[in-house]
Amino acid sequence: MSNRNRVFSGLLDAAYALDEQAAGRKPLLSRVLTGAITLDTLFRRGALDADLQDAALCLERVVTVGMWHLDAGGRARAANLATITRAFAKSYAGKGAS
Numbered sequence: 001m002s003n004r005n006r007v008f009s010g011l012l013d014a015a016y017a018l019d020e021q022a023a024g025r026k027p028l029l030s031r032v033l034t035g036a037i038t039l040d041t042l043f044r045r046g047a048l049d050a051d052l053q054d055a056a057l058c059l060e061r062v063v064t065v066g067m068w069h070l071d072a073g074g075r076a077r078a079a080n081l082a083t084i085t086r087a088f089a090k091s092y093a094g095k096g097a098s
Contacts, residue, residue, distance in 0.1 A: 004093075010038025011089035017059055018082035022075045026067050036063050039085075052088060055081040 014035025020027035039056035042048050048056065058081065061068070070078060 007038055007042070008089055008093045010034050011085055011092060014039050014055060014059060015082045015085040015089065017062065018055060018078045018085060021058070021062070021067075021070060022079035022082060024070070024075065027062070032059060032062050035059050035085075051081060051084045055085050 012035075013031040017027040017032040017035045036056070036059035039048065039052065039059060043053055043056045058078065
């Protein structure tokens with residue numbers, strides 16, 4: 001599997017984990033870890049905007065502290081971050097298609 005495919009898969013795992021948080025469900029730890037590592041790697045490379053940095057920090061918190069209960073605003077923010085992460089994944093995949 002190429003590095004680009006790994007990053008794409010990791011971004012989709014991050015979006016999944018955020019979606020699960022938004023729905024109030026506990027995401028699979030393996031997918032949270034993959035998503036968190038991917039976003040953290042891109043964050044350290046300076047490749048993320050503020051929303052994606054927030055998504056990286058949210059997943060880091062899930063990994064280090066565990067699942068937390070979100071209010072309606074927090075669930076809406078998690079859902080929005082999932083959408084942004086998924087859009088970034090599609091954009092990232094498209095850049096490799098040229």
